[in-house]
Amino acid sequence: MNYRVVVVGAGPGGLVLAKKLAGQGIGVTVCEKESFEEIGHNWSDAVEYSALKAAGLDMPELAGRQWKGTLVKGGPEEPGIFEKHAVPRLKVYSPGRESFKEIDFDMITTDRRRLAQHLVTEAKAAGAEIIYNHEGRDLLYTENDQKGPGGVSVSGLTAKELRSEKLIAIDADLVVESSGFQSVLRSSLPKHTGLADPFEKSDFALVHRDVYNYDPESAEKGFLSGSEAQIIPDHYRYGYNSGYQWSHIHNETQIDIGAGIKSDHQGADPREIVEAFIAEHPAVKPGPVRGGRSLCIVGRPLKNFVTKGFFVLGDAASTSVPTTGCGVGSAIYAALHAVEVIAEAAAEKRNDLEKLWEINRKFYLEDPRGPSLAALNELRSVLQTMTHEELDFLFEKDLIDAATLQEAINGRYKRLELTDMAKALRSGIARPSLLLKLNKGIRAADKAYKHYLNYPSVWDAREFELWQRES
Numbered sequence: 151m152n153y154r155v156v157v158v159g160a161g162p163g164g165l166v167l168a169k170k171l172a173g174q175g176i177g178v179t180v181c182e183k184e185s186f187e188e189i190g191h192n193w194s195d196a197v198e199y200s201a202l203k204a205a206g207l208d209m210p211e212l213a214g215r216q217w218k219g220t221l222v223k224g225g226p227e228e229p230g231i232f233e234k235h236a237v238p239r240l241k242v243y244s245p246g247r248e249s250f251k252e253i254d255f256d257m258i259t260t261d262r263r264r265l266a267q268h269l270v271t272e273a274k275a276a277g278a279e280i281i282y283n284h285e286g287r288d289l290l291y292t293e294n295d296q297k298g299p300g301g302v303s304v305s306g307l308t309a310k311e312l313r314s315e316k317l318i319a320i321d322a323d324l325v326v327e328s329s330g331f332q333s334v335l336r337s338s339l340p341k342h343t344g345l346a347d348p349f350e351k352s353d354f355a356l357v358h359r360d361v362y363n364y365d366p367e368s369a370e371k372g373f374l375s376g377s378e379a380q381i382i383p384d385h386y387r388y389g390y391n392s393g394y395q396w397s398h399i400h401n402e403t404q405i406d407i408g409a410g411i412k413s414d415h416q417g418a419d420p421r422e423i424v425e426a427f428i429a430e431h432p433a434v435k436p437g438p439v440r441g442g443r444s445l446c447i448v449g450r451p452l453k454n455f456v457t458k459g460f461f462v463l464g465d466a467a468s469t470s471v472p473t474t475g476c477g478v479g480s481a482i483y484a485a486l487h488a489v490e491v492i493a494e495a496a497a498e499k500r501n502d503l504e505k506l507w508e509i510n511r512k513f514y515l516e517d518p519r520g521p522s523l524a525a526l527n528e529l530r531s532v533l534q535t536m537t538h539e540e541l542d543f544l545f546e547k548d549l550i551d552a553a554t555l556q557e558a559i560n561g562r563y564k565r566l567e568l569t570d571m572a573k574a575l576r577s578g579i580a581r582p583s584l585l586l587k588l589n590k591g592i593r594a595a596d597k598a599y600k601h602y603l604n605y606p607s608v609w610d611a612r613e614f615e616l617w618q619r620e621s
């Protein structure tokens with residue numbers, strides 16, 4: 151098929167898109183700035199099981215607290231993508247560890263480097279071309295006299311071949327920016343398109359996560375109470391230092407310990423939070439085996455992902471779950487929605503905004519994920535203004551209940567019930583100013599959710615402008 155898609159960035163979103171498009175006979179080139187050995191992260195993330203399954207991976211089955219399947223690692227250094235230990239239920243503690251709730255955890259611990267390399271192999275087998283050490287720089291586009299997303303037409307990009315330092319021009323019917331939160335390409339567009347705005351500092355968390363060896367036999371100290379003395383449980387400590395802290399066991403000898411904070415938070419660095427946790431748990435052997443740290447996008451998704459000849463995917467479009475920073479699942483789902491649209495566009499030899507708008511429609515109207523992310527962003531913003539003591543209170547009084555937490559942590563929005571709050575006020579456990587603060591957050595989240603349910607289903611400049619004005 152004579153239609154060329156260039157995907158910039160070999161993250162999970164870009165690679166799943168490349169694999170699926172190539173599988174339909176569409177010419178796809180993935181342009182990645184790193185080498186094959188460097189792509190992905192040198193740690194293991196909690197990734198939505200359903201997204202990886204939808205992407206076509208041979209997913210393991212649960213057998214008690216273990217995953218069983220061909221892609222499960224036998225041990226830390228053995229082949230495979232998924233860590234052996236399963237966390238079907240997760241304990242979520244309040245920041246002061248005063249109380250906890252148990253939730254269903256719809257994630258699987260996934261080695262990000264192995265996942266990236268596996269997706270590359272699959273994309274190549276489907277016919278995609280991958281060019282490493284090529285850094286996307288600027289979009290090639292022409293302007294017309296319209297303002298807004300209809301005002302430009304993208305025809306390719308410039309990229310730097312990092313070894314020779316040579317700048318090259320690459321033509322494409324469709325350029326997909328899948329380059330993560332730095333989103334270099336879209337920011338080269340004119341501001342009036344609405345696609346070029348940089349993310350704000352408050353849209354980021356700073357996250358640190360490391361894998362450590364541990365000794366379950368000699369675990370002397372439990373996490374919360376004596377009854378848990380022999381193990382270091384899988385847990386979140388939610389709302390801690392404006393973010394959360396966690397530990398996830400990988401297998402019999404290794405554990406992942408991490409923390410994230412609001413990027414402009416003035417308290418402890420996430421590395422210090424991790425170190426403090428280790429100091430509390432003598433069973434963990436200091437000195438990380440692997441891991442790393444980086445900013446992580448947690449803001450509201452872009453209101454529009456497309457213009458003529460161009461589509462923004464994954465973290466570049468801020469589609470991570472704001473209440474956790476987990477973005478792999480969203481990037482994969484966004485890619486899968488886009489595949490159907492791009493395949494149709496390719497068959498019709500189209501790349502116009504009207505056609506590509508269908509990608510927005512699917513993300514915001516067909517999938518509850520779009521409106522949920524907008525709502526969860528509002529919830530995140532208000533939770534981040536609360537003190538540990540306030541959050542401990544809301545946990546303890548069940549004003550933040552297990553069902554709401556379960557949805558928020560799994561990337562879905564469930565409205566907190568205001569009637570429970572009215573009950574709380576009447577029963578005398580009230581803290582009026584705190585409840586008002588929570589109420590304000592719930593209202594903002596509801597409003598955002600409803601607003602996205604009214605997202606324009608087809609491209610219409612006037613309708614989109616009106617919708618944006620009400621945001």
Ligand SMILES: Cc1cc2nc3c(=O)[nH]c(=O)nc-3n(C[C@H](O)[C@H](O)[C@H](O)COP(=O)(O)OP(=O)(O)OC[C@H]3O[C@@H](n4cnc5c(N)ncnc54)[C@H](O)[C@@H]3O)c2cc1C
Binds near residue numbers: 159184194328331
């Ligand atoms: C410490 C940490 C922990 C995290 N934990 C989780 C977790 O548990 N679960 C989860 O789901 N998510 C987690 N995330 C977030 C997750 O990593 C991202 O949401 C996800 O990787 C986004 O995928 P993506 O496809 O959008 O692109 P990315 O994975 O960001 O990949 C972008 C790719 O583009 C390449 N690139 C960048 N710029 C250019 C350029 N100019 N030209 C060419 N190539 C370029 C990069 O090298 C990279 O390979 C975590 C993030 C961090 C930092």
